Amino acid sequence: MxxxxxxxxxxxxxxxxxxxxxxxxxxxxxxxxxxxxxxxxxxxxxxxxxxxxxxxxxxxxxxxxxxxxxxxxxxxxxxxxxxxxxxxxxxxxxxxxxxxxxxxxxxxxxxxxxxxxxxxxxxxxxxxxxxxxxxxxxxEVAPPPPTPLVVNNGHGSVTGITAYLEIGGDPTPTQTIDNPIGPDIVITMTPRYVVHWGDGATTETTSQGGPPRGGDLTHTWIDVGTMDVTVEAYWRATWSAGAVGGNLPELPNPTSETEPVPVEQWQAVID
Known part of the structure; x- marks a missing residue:
C-alpha cells in the first residue's frame, strides 16, 4: 500500500x-x-x-x-x-x-x-x-459458548471417584463475513478451555473430554454438595479470503457455560 x-x-x-x-x-x-x-x-x-x-x-x-x-x-x-x-x-x-x-x-x-x-x-x-x-x-465475530456440558453422562458424581467431563459444540466453528474488495472472508476459530470445577480447582486444556472411562478431562471431588462446573472458552482463529489469509490473536474475553453437578457420598453398609 x-x-x-x-x-x-x-x-x-x-x-x-x-x-x-x-x-x-x-x-x-x-x-x-x-x-x-x-x-x-x-x-x-x-x-x-x-x-x-x-x-x-x-x-x-x-x-x-x-x-x-x-x-x-x-x-x-x-x-x-x-x-x-x-x-x-x-x-x-x-x-x-x-x-x-x-x-x-x-x-x-x-x-x-x-x-x-x-x-x-x-x-x-x-x-x-x-x-x-x-x-x-x-x-463483530461471535464465537459460540462451550455447550452443552455433561458430567458422567449427566448422572452427577460421587466423592472419591473420578468424574468425566464432556464439552459439547463444534471444536472448530467458522463464521463467514463479507469482504468489501474480494472473496468472502472465512474465519475458523479454535478454543482454549479453562475448567473451574466448583471446588477451587481449575484445569486448562484444548480437549473436549469424553464419557466415563473414555475421556481425558477428569476431576475427583472430596466434598459433598452441588458443584458449579464452569468452562471458559478463549478463542483464537485463522482467516482466509481466496488465496490470502493469516492468524488472529486470542480474544481477551471468553465465552462460558456453567453446569451444576450434584456430588454425593456413598458408604458401604455391612450387615
Missing amino acids: SRRATTAALALALVVGCLVGAAVPAGADPDGSSGNGTFGFSDSNGVPLGSEVPDFSGNSDGPPVTYQVDFFDGLAPEDGTYQYDDGCWGATVAEGQGGQTWAEVQATLTEYNDAQAWGVCAAEETFDLVAYVEQMWQT
Missing part, C-alpha cells in the same frame, strides 16, 4: 502551478466550497469500492467497525519520487472512534470520483484487508 499524502506533500502541487488544499476529510464538500477542495491533473482512475454494506453478526464486546476516506499520494511510482498527479482517494478502516458507516464512505467516494480531478483508487491497492479482518475479529 502506498503511503498517505500529508498536507505538506499535497502542497508540492503549487510548484507546478496547481492550487492544492489539505486532504479533504470524509464528508467534506468535494467541489471546494468548504475551503478544502483539491484541484489538479490526474491519470488515476481506479476502481471504486462497491456500495454494498458488509454483512456480519454483531458482537457486543466492542464498537462496530467504521471507515474513513483517505488520500494516497501515488501508487508505487516507478522512479520512487512523489507524483502528486497520480494521487487518488480510497477507503480505509478508521482508527479508533468517529469513523463513518460503509454506506457513507461509498457516497463520499462517489462524489469525489465525479467532482475531483483525482479519481478513486483501485480498492485492492489501498484498502487494508488485514486491518479490516482484525477489527472484525475483535468487534
Whole structure:
C-alpha cells in the first residue's frame, strides 16, 4: 500500500502551478466550497469500492467497525519520487472512534470520483484487508459458548471417584463475513478451555473430554454438595479470503457455560 499524502506533500502541487488544499476529510464538500477542495491533473482512475454494506453478526464486546476516506499520494511510482498527479482517494478502516458507516464512505467516494480531478483508487491497492479482518475479529465475530456440558453422562458424581467431563459444540466453528474488495472472508476459530470445577480447582486444556472411562478431562471431588462446573472458552482463529489469509490473536474475553453437578457420598453398609 502506498503511503498517505500529508498536507505538506499535497502542497508540492503549487510548484507546478496547481492550487492544492489539505486532504479533504470524509464528508467534506468535494467541489471546494468548504475551503478544502483539491484541484489538479490526474491519470488515476481506479476502481471504486462497491456500495454494498458488509454483512456480519454483531458482537457486543466492542464498537462496530467504521471507515474513513483517505488520500494516497501515488501508487508505487516507478522512479520512487512523489507524483502528486497520480494521487487518488480510497477507503480505509478508521482508527479508533468517529469513523463513518460503509454506506457513507461509498457516497463520499462517489462524489469525489465525479467532482475531483483525482479519481478513486483501485480498492485492492489501498484498502487494508488485514486491518479490516482484525477489527472484525475483535468487534463483530461471535464465537459460540462451550455447550452443552455433561458430567458422567449427566448422572452427577460421587466423592472419591473420578468424574468425566464432556464439552459439547463444534471444536472448530467458522463464521463467514463479507469482504468489501474480494472473496468472502472465512474465519475458523479454535478454543482454549479453562475448567473451574466448583471446588477451587481449575484445569486448562484444548480437549473436549469424553464419557466415563473414555475421556481425558477428569476431576475427583472430596466434598459433598452441588458443584458449579464452569468452562471458559478463549478463542483464537485463522482467516482466509481466496488465496490470502493469516492468524488472529486470542480474544481477551471468553465465552462460558456453567453446569451444576450434584456430588454425593456413598458408604458401604455391612450387615
